[in-house]
Amino acid sequence: MKKILLLFLLLIPFIITGCKPNEEKPKEYSFTFELYNETERIVNETVTYKEDDNLIDVLKSKYSLVYEGEIKEIKSLLLSDVAYFKITLNGEVKTNLNFVISDQDHLKIEYLKNEEPVITKYTVTFKEVDDSVFATKVVNENEIVVLPETPVREGYNFKGFYLDKEAVNEFVSNTSITSDLVVYVIYEEVETHIETTDINVEFPTLSLRKMTPPENKTNGLIVLSPEGAVIETYGLTVSDPTKLQSFIFTDPQDGLRKVHVECLDYGEADVIITVNGISKTYSFTLYPRKEEEVPFDEWFEMSFEEQEAMRIDRERREAEAEVNEVARIKDWFASSLPNSTTEYFELIDRSNASGVSLTWFTSNEAVLYPTYVDSVYVAQVNQISYDVTVTLTLMIKSGAGEETLTKEISVPGISLKPIPSRPLIFAYIRSDTFKGIEPADISRVDVFNICFATVRGGSFSFASVKSLLPHLMPLRQLGKRIVISVQDGGKNASGGVPETKGFSAAVATAEGRTKIVTEMVETVIKYDLDGIDLDWEGPGFSFSNNPSSPNDVKNFELFVRELREAMDASPRKDLLLTAACAMSYPHNYSLGKLKDDFDYIHIMTYDGDSAGTTSHHSATKSGRGAAWSAEKAVANFVATGYPKNRLTIGSAFYGKIWDVSGSSTDGIGLSGANRRTSSYANIRREYLLDLNNPVNIQRSNETLTTWYYDGSKFITFEDPWAVAEKAKWAKAQGLGGMMMWEYNFDYQCELMEALYNNFR
Structure with missing residues (x-):
């Protein structure tokens, strides 16, 4: 012990x-x-x-x-x-x-x-059950806190001070305080009888489905009016107990009275609920099992009536899904699209309901256009040189019909960099062969000519090149220019097919010229393009089986002057007017008279080969096998009076292939058959496998040409060496620029790099 x-x-x-x-x-x-x-x-x-x-x-x-x-x-x-x-x-x-x-x-x-005595103080916080602070007291250690004045709340009695919200542990007033403390002020509601005036059961749904959890049952909360009324008596009946079962219960989780309803069979049934003497009827729609969820063997055991009910239900659900999906899309459209933007934004590319399809349209593809970016469907935005409002349209098709939604979206303009004053490089880009612009070539090209808009049947059409706008218009922010190239869309009658009128007929009258001019300039301004390139081949002659007339030369002159005047009168004062001209018809374009109207003339210094015998189709200088050359063409065009420093010559990014017979050292002058055109990329992959060790490749320092000859095939084309020599010659001549046909025929930027490095 x-x-x-x-x-x-x-x-x-x-x-x-x-x-x-x-x-x-x-x-x-x-x-x-x-x-x-x-x-x-x-x-x-x-x-x-x-x-x-x-x-x-x-x-x-x-x-x-x-x-x-x-x-x-x-x-x-x-x-x-x-x-x-x-x-x-x-x-x-x-x-x-x-x-x-x-x-x-x-x-x-x-x-x-001796030091100052340390007195420990503690805080006693008096709170209400919602944690709002009622009062705060600071007490020295081991002292007794002075309780705050007894609070008063209307409709409640003060029960006391407790150490918990549940009012289990009462706070003893003479307790010595030894730590910070929270004391709760607890009230008891004064019970008063409130007469019930109305009842409602808040069911999440009045539609249930047979044997399909959780869709086969629901619980509804009983709500009394006015607030504060309590359930005193209650009862429940079901109109058809074979279809529906129901009962009132107290939810153990929240202690509230609720009504449970469960579907037993499809059809309709009512639940009648009476609380405090007030009755309400709730009509339930009871759907059959989902047709697609019924096992195959059970399907044949069902009655025809139930099978038919499931079919009708499926069609109803499909129609309902379409209606809900259309509503969802409309809500998204109304809330998600910007009023003004300079950046792309997400779009919905497809519907979640099989019967609903979506189609997007834009009033200006140069500014706003739907496309995919990293597998996400977006509206890509491109700023042009002026503020513009674009209409974005969504067409929704469903079983109920079509609906069209529109949204006006403003896109602020930007200031374009001025076009360089040095000689320029022009690239012709075809919509039907477009494969994109190589990043390295963006800095090499000054002007992209997009091909082709057409003049056909007395009207101007831009539709065939709109697809290029989303890819090329953003390059304008880098100082590039986008010019629309217009081709003759006419064709002579052939094989029972009647003539299609083209440029010749469109500009034959003053009214026709004005109409075409107006349509062209309106298109340029609407899409904020940087000019027009005329590719009529040609006035008074036909290179492409297009109708022509002796009056074309004069009409072309009148048309160009009216076009220039309209362009100068437009909001854009920096628009380019150029023309692609056949090198063998310099005088058909009235260039001496139109030298102040055209900014540049592109001489198509290719396709100069003979039809029956092998020769060079894109020679730089005249000589053996070069009936036509850039040298000859430039001299002829300068002779018209057009300034040399605004002439450009073309480099051919394609070649001509002959099947030849006979023997020759170099293959020039042989009879050829089956002449066909091939891109440089194809020639490079098939015939010019190694630039450093070419096989069957010949070059002429006289004509500055390259060709391929293996005894059975003759190919005239420009390789990087020939392009480089042509570029050096053009630069030495002081020409206004170079162009190529056609940009996407290149192979791994080889020709573009040779042209740029030797011309610029």
Whole structure:
């Protein structure tokens, strides 16, 4: 048994009256005692005492303790105004020696300088159950908090202060505060009877489906009016228990009264609910199982009526899905499209319902056009040189018919970089062979001529090249120009097919010229193109089986002047007017008279070969096998009076292939058959496998031409060497530029690189 030594404030005399010889001696115990002065420990001893000894006497006898309710002196350490004694028993601070000490305890007394007393304060926060703060009190440690004034709330009685929101643990007002504390102010609602005026059951749905969890059942919350009314009596009946079962229950999760309804069979049934004497009827539509979910073997066991009901239900669901999908798309359209933008935005490319299809349209493909970017369907946006409003249209087709949605979207304009004053490089781009623009070539080309718009049947049509706009118009922000090239769309009568009227007929009258001019300029302004390139081959002659007339030359002159005037009168004052001209008909274009109307003339210095014998089709200089050359063509066009520094010559990014017979050292002048055109890319892959070690390739320094001859085939074409030589010659002649037909016929940028590096 552990013996306990009791310490008291006053010394209780202990008188030993003597012991009988056979009485037990008092037991001995010990504790550890430490004493510290201001700087160091001066005592560290184990003190032994008898069970009847008094601690204060022990300390007095061993350490000269002077104690008067507090320590006045111990081992020559004196209590003073500037010092005090700190008593610690087993690590717990004591304010005096009035405590119980036990065997093996640890007593420590420290002589310390006086400091400001540390008073620990705690915060008692009084809150309502919604955690709003009602009052806050700051209390010294071990003191009692003064409770706030009893709160009053209309319709409620104050229940008391509690340590929890559930009002389980009440806060005792005389509790000593030893930590921060939250006390809740709890009220009890004053019960009053509220007369029920109406009832409602909030069912999520009044449509259920047989044997199809979770669609076969629902729960509805009973709601009474006015607020505060309580359920006193209730009842429920079902009009057809074979189709529907229902009951009222208390939800264990929230304690609220609800109505459970479950579908047993398809058809219709009512649930009549009566609460506090007020009845409401709820009519449920009960659908059969979904046709597509019925196993094959069960289908044939069903009645015809149920099969028919499932078919009708499926058609209803499909129609409903279409209606919901159309509504969803319309909501998205109304809320998701911007009013103004400079950046692309997402579009819906397809419907979630099989019977709904979507088609997007835009009023200006040069500015806004639907496309895919990284597999995401978006409206790509391209800023042009003026502010513009584009109409984005969505056509929705469903079983209910067609709906058309439109949205006006404004796109602010940008300032275009000026066209360079140096000689330019023009690239002809065909919509039907377009494969994109190589990144390296973007900086090499100044003007992209998009091909071809047409003049046919007395009208101008731009439809065939609209597909190029999304790809090329963004390049204008890099200082590039996009010019529309217009081709003669007429054809002579042949094989019973009547003549299609083209350029010749369209410009034969003043009215016709004005109509074509107006349509061209309106198109240029609408799509913010940078000019018009006329590719009529040609006035007074026919290279493409197109109708022509002796009057074409004069009419062409009148047409060009009217076109130039209309372009100059348009909002764009920097529009280019150019023409692609056959090198063998320089005088048919009235260039001496139109030199101030055209900005550039592109001489088509290719297709100059003979039809029956092998020869060069795109020679730079005249010589053997070169009946026509760039040298000859430039001289003829300069002779018309047109300035040389606004002439360009063409590089052929394609070749001509003959099947030849006979023998020759170089293949020139042989009879050829089956002449056909092939892109440089195809020639390069099939006949010119290694530029550094060409086989059957010949070159002429006289005509600056390259050709292929293997004894059975003759191919006239331009390789990088021939293109480079032509570019050097054009640069030396001071020409206004170079162009090529056709950009996408190149192979890995070889010809474009040779042209650029030697012309620029």
